[in-house]
Amino acid sequence: MTGFSSLSWPKVKILLIDDDEDDFLITKEICAEIEGLKPELDWVSTYAEGREAIKRQAHDVYLIDHRLPDGSGIDLLREANEAGFKAPMIILTGLGDHEVDLQAMAAGAADFLVKSQINASLLERSIRYSIERSRNLHALHESEERYRILVETSPDAVVFIDPTGRILFCNKQSSTLLDAERPDILLGRLIKEFIVPEDWNKFQETLNSLFESNAVKTVEFTMISLTGRQFPAEASINQIPEHKSYPRGIIIVIRDITERKLAESALRIEETRTRALLMLSQMTNRAESEIFNYTLEYAVALTKSTRAFLFQTNNNGGSFIFWPEIPQNSLASIYKSLVEEIKNNPKITTKTFIHTDSNPGLPPKELSFLCLPIIDSGNVAIIIGVNGNTNGYSQFEERQLAVIADGMWKTIQRKRSDEAVRKLTLAVEQAADHLIVTDKNGVIEYVNPAFEKITGYSKSEALGKTPRILKSGLHTPEFYKDLWDTILSGSVFRTVFINKRKNGEIYYQEETITPIFDSSNQITHFLSTGRDITERKKAEEALQ
Template sequence: MHDTIKVLLIDDDEEDYLITRDIFSEFPAKKYSLQWVSSYAQGKEQISKQAHDVYLVDYRLGAESGLELIEKAVQNGITAPLILLTGQGDIEIDEKAMRIGAADYLVKGKFNPHQLERSIRYAIKDAQNIAEIKNLNAELENRVEERTRELAEAIQELAQSKSELLKALEKEKELNEMKSRFVTMASHEFRTPLSTILSSASLIDRYKTEEDDSKRQKHITRIKGSVQNLIEILDSFLSLSKLEEGKVPYAPAEFDLKDFSEKLLEEVSSITKEGQKLIYEHQGNEKAIFEDRQIMHTILINLVSNSIKYSPEGKNIYLRTYIDGEKNAFEVQDEGIGIPLTEQKHLFERFFRAKNAINIQGTGLGLNIVKRYVDMLGGNISFTSNINSGTTFTISLPKHSD
């Protein structure tokens, strides 16, 4: 982007233009140029030229609507962000603006130069991030198409290997579908916590007195929670990538299972909801097992975290471990929302989300990763679940010795 950020104001009121111009003159960085058009038709024409970095659009443009102008611009493929300006705060207008693709929503007379300048900067950065995701998606599409062409040519040259090549094509199709779902899911799952972090970080600036400490802490907690969500998403992607590539190291060693489990519950205690209790029980005289500590951590942290996430406040989550002569067993039980009976057969599928969990943040990868790790260890995982009563996962692993 060029050094000067070009902003176009589309507003039928010249007085509003003059006020906006004065606000721009107070921006801390003198890198903005403001231009103005006073009608819907002029705004539409200027947007079609895509000669500006950001557009400020008034809600009322004579007999026509700024919302309609924004919606049509987005439909026509405008990449620069559009910010809606209105004379009065209205939650319905705010929500509709976001739905049709507006980058932000500001009420005239309610923002200062710093807030407007920050809104413009954030809108431009958000548009750049979206463009980058689209570019990555296009690059992946091209790579998949190229690979598919190569495989098609190989089929013609090696007719005797038809069966093997058809399997490769099916795998390619699966990877293509996985790529599409990944891009869609990643765009959403990263955007939600990042938006929370950005909004909370900007709001913290407003709370500067001791009386505002509780408000600051509230937003700090939101930021920490969002960062934890991002870490969990990245961990899921990394685990899945290693499993897909067959690059998961296996390094078994003896460790104290009881101590390991207690520390694991202490680790996840920071994400429990109000009133939730983590309860650990161990059966058997033995405490030491011989297994890969990191893989066991990944398996159990996924199951316990899910129990916390899908259980309401005030409920108990149980982790039980058993050691006997032939096997090591683990049980994670919660009193949460449960899994619908008709959907239980899909539970370990990649990206699967039950209908009653769609509104709860998640990638749909955790249980698929758990199942694949359990299979890798030569074990078995099963579960029982009832709606609004909870779910219990049971894992049985063969005992190993050093």
């Protein structure tokens, strides 16, 4: 059909379907009097010819006589509409007949005209009205079709309910979401059936708030499908006012937000884990028991458990720590059996026990456990575990427990290493024997307080120098060559030095020089330890 705008009307192509040639000639004369439309009139005289002409869709409007020699004009109109032809069709009749008028309109006629009353003005008005109406109906149909496609292809469920909450319409995605074979299975059911009871009041409050404002409302709730499957959902809800084409009601767009909730949960866990690991890394100055309790608290949070425990092995077998509280005595055997199993077969373990409460009025219940060992020098040093996750433990929870346990163990090892270094430092600083550390070339990098006391040189005076500052001149060049050949070959050199203090006093030093190697077995430093044996030497000389 030719397109029109209300401001510019091109030539209008009209087909008259009428068996009376006189009517054709009269109509042609009337069309000639119409100035605004510039009509072009064609003519066929039978039902069959009219049907073929309509199929070609070459005209903008059709004038169809009510009575044709081989059929009814209304039947032709009905056939054309059923075939999907959209051009406007006007029924013509020789006499004004209200019954025919009603039949024509029911069959889809754009207008109904009595031949004897037709003039240029009336025909122009009818044609204009029919074309405009057809165009508007076509636009409306296209709009409705677009919305229908949008609704049917929407990835979200679209549900239309009446004010009582009964489902009047739903799209295909609704049946998929609610585990129904077809959308029509859901029709007539109450939306309340698909919302868990504990969330219904919240959902109903959202529905009621629609009548206070026209704004779209959003609510999150847990939905339940026809098969009993529960999942988190989000609904956008809006009120639809009453209209002649549909009743007053509420449209609900529902989406499954399981993936979003999982992502949000994973993000929260990631943030919690990062915060826990950062705190653990700063706890090397805390007591081990405090580090253990902090780890167990976060193990519960990261694995969605209710309790965590830690078993630390020792010479007496080992001991338990629990968080947040010690379990009832009836659970002791379960924890002990878990520990023994993991000690004998050290690996990540998930296990479920049937526990009978000490209270005879309570039914038995399942307890899920997740445990992992921490190995030190080939032996189980610590076992850390959690229990109480109602959904059981997956690889995700295993990873969370492994990460927090690893962070704890690194902190414990660093704490123990720092403590060992502190002890060593105190021992070196408080030792009676002197200690010198030099680089490979003999440049002094460290001396202890005993060195300062024995030699008279302060640490600042010694650092950056070589042990030659103690040289007395009483050893031969061959002595020093033997020393360097020995330590550069990687061997330990032991001797008695005759050294000179800062004040020029000669003293005897019993000395051991040891090479220090790196991970590539290359010498990087030398460690010299010694003690002043001057008094012993004097005593030996006095006895001779």
